[in-house]
Structure formats: C-alpha cells, structure tokens
Amino acid sequence: MPVTDVITDPEALTMTLTADFAAPVERLWEAFTDPRQLERFWGPPGWPATFTSFDFTPGGRADYHLTSPRGEKSYGWWEFLSISQPAAFEVLDVFADEKGAPDTDLPDARMTFAFDATADGSRLQSVTYFSSADALEQVVAMGMVEGLTMAVNQLDRVLEGLRAYAAGKGTQTEILDDTHVRITRLIDGPIDLVWRAHQEPELIRQWLLGPDGWRMSVCEVDGRVGGAYRYEWEPLEGTEGERFGFDGETLLIEPPHRAVTTEHMTGTDFPSTLNDLSLYEEDGATLITLVIEYPDAQTRDIVLATGMTDGMEASYARLEGVLAGV
Template sequence: MPVTSVESDAETLTMTLVADFAVGPERLWAVFTDPRQLERFWGPPGWPATFDAFDFRVGGHAKYHMTSPQGERAGGAWEFTAIDEPRGFEVIDSFADDNGDPIEGMPSMRMVFTFEATPEGSRLSNVSHFASADALEQVVAMGAVEGSTMAMNQLDAVLHGLREFAQGKGTQLEILDDQHVRITRLIDGPRELVWRAHVEPELMRQWMLGPDGWRMTVSEVDVSEGGRYRIAWEPEEGTEGEGFGFDGATLLVDEPRRIVQTEHMTGTDWPSTTNDLSLYEEDGATLVTLLIEYPDATTRDAVLSTGMVDGMEKSFERMERVVLA
C-alpha cells in the first residue's frame, strides 16, 4: 500500500499523511491537478468524489461532492492559496453544502500538498493545519485518518494506467477492514458493453455462471432505483451441487458508471450485503471494481471461503470470450 503513515499531532494542530509511489513528482502533480483523475481516488471506497468545479489558480475554487452507496452526499470545497508547480500547492479545505459553500460551524483547515523526488520515485506529503485542538479532534473523530488512508491507497491504479496496473492479473481481492472487501478485474472491452453485461438478463445468462457446468435459471432484474432483482442457478446434468440464488434491491444507479445493490441469499436467514459496482474505462479497457460491505468479519470470511473470487474469475473470462468477442 502506498500510504506509509497518517499521524495527528495535538501540539502542532496538524494531521500528516505520507505516501510513496514509483513514479516521478511530475506524474503526482498531474494527477492532483486534474479533476477527472482526482475523482478516481479522492473519495474513500464507497464514497467516490465528483468535482463540479475546478478553477486551478491562486484565488480559484474547487467544489466536489462524494456519494455513499445509499445516495447520501457529503460536499467539500477548496480555495487555492498557493501554487508551486510541480512541487506542490496549498488550499483552504472546507466542508461544503449542496451549493459548494462552506458550512457554518464546521472546521476549515489549511491543507498543504508536497511532491518530492525519492530514489524509488516520489513522496506525497499532505499536511492539514487546524485552527484549534477541537477542530482537529472533530475531523479525526469523523474518520479522517481511515478515510484518507483508503482513498490514497487507490492512487496506484491512476498513476500507472489501467493496462499497466491490472492487465493479466485476473480477479484481485483486497480485504480493506472487517466489513469491506474490494474486488477488481480489468476487462478488455468498452464500458458500455460491460455495463450491459451486468444489467441485461439475456447477456447475464451468457457469462454470469461461475465455474463450468452451471446455468442461470432465473434472471428477473429491475435496475431502476428501488427496483428488485432475483437471480438463481442450477447445476447442469453431470455437475455436482445444489441450486442457489440471490435477491435484493437497487439502491443507486449512475449509468454506465456505478450501480449499488443489496444482495441476500434466497431462502436463507443470512444477512444482506451491499454491493457497490463501478466501471471505469481507459484505452478501450474497463476496470470493474466491486466494493462489498458485510455486516461483520465472520460473515465476510464465510462468504469468501466459498470460492466466490475463483467463480468470479471464471465468469469474467467467459464474459470476454462470449459477450465481448
């Protein structure tokens, strides 16, 4: 993981994040000063950012919002106070309302980004300066340490490009914490078709089958927000196993970039998970990212022990071979 430390200091009223990357400072500069690239990592997993404005000049402002799997929004605003290309820049960082205006009563902080060369590449130092100990404590209590760590640990995929970062690695699993895992897979095909493969029943039946020897017997899908879905599988003749299925509801749709759904194993009292699927296209390839929220670590481990990730890889291979060919 790129982040090497995140420390808060009550004496100096600062919170400092340090992360190391295998690219030069110029590449870091380019990522942090391009809103389209910032959107890919600035929000922590499950809360992706959208920059609605980005006026990169001293005195200019940036406005963004992050959206939760349930559709909740949290806004932020930057005022650029110093720019020293490509070594770094400074902003006044504020919590913002739906109009992008700072929220009265919420802390603002001076945030300093510094990019410096290292023998291995470059180092990011992100230092937030607070006006009071209460303001520092409030931001830390809101999860700033955990959130900033998870956000910056998403940056490698942006710095290196999708094909360099993920091609040939298959389906990758990351355990983020007791409740969250992230699964990624690079698909060699356009985002629009990958999206359709995930939401159109006739395409789902062609690839979403797990290991060979299974067929999808139910594919009732309503991907409108608030809509319900139900899918089920049965083993083909000669294949061992018992049929099973999932049902749930669609919470959020941002076609063709993101869909969030609950998932429950039909006919069981297992708790539901929240599955946050996002698609990002670059150079004709699409990065599929699935963030799964479990109720607890026990449920997480029980589901992962079923061989779910191996089954997903078989399905993704079939998608490329059958749907995208």
C-alpha cells in the same frame, strides 16, 4: 500500499500523511491537478468524488461532492491559496452544504500538498492544519484518517494506467477493513458493453455462472432505483450441488459508471450485503471494481472462504468471451 504513515499531532494541531509512489513527480502532480484523474481516488472506496468546478489558480476554487452507496452526498470545496508547479500547492478545505455555503458545524482546515522526487519515484506529504485541538479531534472521530488513507491508496492504479496495473492479473480481492472487501478485474472491452453485460438479462445469463457445470435458471432485473432483481442457478446433469439464488434491490444507478445493490441469499435469514459496482474505461479496457460491505468480519471471512474469488474469475473470463461476440 502507497501510504506509509498518517500522524496526528494534537500539540501542533496537524495531521500529516506520507505516501510513496513508483512514478515521477510530474506524473503525481498531474494526478492531483487534473479533476478527472483526481475523481478516481479522492474519496474512500464507496464514496467517490465528483468535481463540478476546478479553477486551479491562486484564489480559484474547486467544488466537489462525495456520493455514498445509498446516494447521500457530502459537499465541500477547496480554495487554492498558493501553487508552485510541480512541487506544491496549498488549499483551504471547507465542508459545505449543497449550495456551497460553508457548514459551520464542521471545521475547515488548511491543507498543503508537497511532491518530492525519491530514488524510486516520488513522495507525497500532505499536512492538514487545524484551528484547535477540538477541530482535529472532531475530524479524527469522523474517520478522516482511515478515509484519507484508503483514498490515497487508490492512486497507484491511476498513475500506472489500467493495463499496467491490472492486465493479466485476473480477479484480485483486497480486504479493506473488517466489513469491506474490494474486488477488481480488468476486462478487455469498452465500458458501454461491460455495463450492458451487468444490466441486460440476455447477456447476464451468458457469463454470470461461476465454475463450469451450472446454468442460470432465473434472471430478473429491474435496474431502476428501488427496483428488484433475482438470480437463481442450478447444476447441470453430472454436477454436484443444489439450486440457490440471490435477490436484492437497486439503491443507486449512474449509467454506465456505477450501480449499487443489496444482495441477499434467497430463502435464508442471512444478512444482506451492499454491493457497490463501478466501471472505468481507459485505452479500450474497462476496470470493474466491486466494493462489498459485509455486516461483520465473521461473515466476510465465511464468504471469502467459499472460493468466491475463483468463482468470480471464471465468470469474468467468460464475460470477455461474450463481449468479443457482441
């Protein structure tokens, strides 16, 4: 992971993040100063950022919000205090309400971003300066250390480009913490088709099958917020296994980029998971990212031990074949 250290210093009233990247300083600078690239990593998994303005000049302002899997929004803005391209920039980071007014219940802070060349690429050092020990303690208690670490650890895929980052690697599963797992798979196809393949029953039936030997006998999808879906599978003749299915509800939908649903094993009292699907296209390929939230680490480990990743890879490989014929 790129982040090598996050240090909080109550005496100096600072939090310092250090991260190393196999990319030149100029490329790292570009990722932090282009709002469309910044959106791809500024915000931890499950809380992606949207920048609605970005005036990258001294005295200029960047407005943004983070959107949770359930659609809640957290607002903020940066005021650019100084810029020294491509070595550093400094901002005032302010929590805000939906109209952009500062949220006086949460502390603002001064943040510096410094970019230095290393033997293997470049290094980011970001220092956040707080006005008091209470302010530092407040944001640490809110999970800022963990959130910032997970956010910056997403930057590799932006710097490398999707094909270099994920092509040929198949389905990859990463454990993010006790309750969150991130699954990624690059699909050779445009985002609109990949989105349709996740929303249209006639396409879903062709690829979402897991290992060979199964058929999808039920596929009902209401992709509206609050709408329900239901999938069921049954074994073909000669395949061992019992009929099973999943049902759930759509919580958030932003075509063709993001859909969040619950997932529950039909006919059981197992707890539901939260499935946060996002799509991003680059150079004719689409990266599927699925962040799954489990109720606890034990449930997470039980599900992963079923061979879930292998089953998903079989489905995604089948998906590429389906898209080639659409």
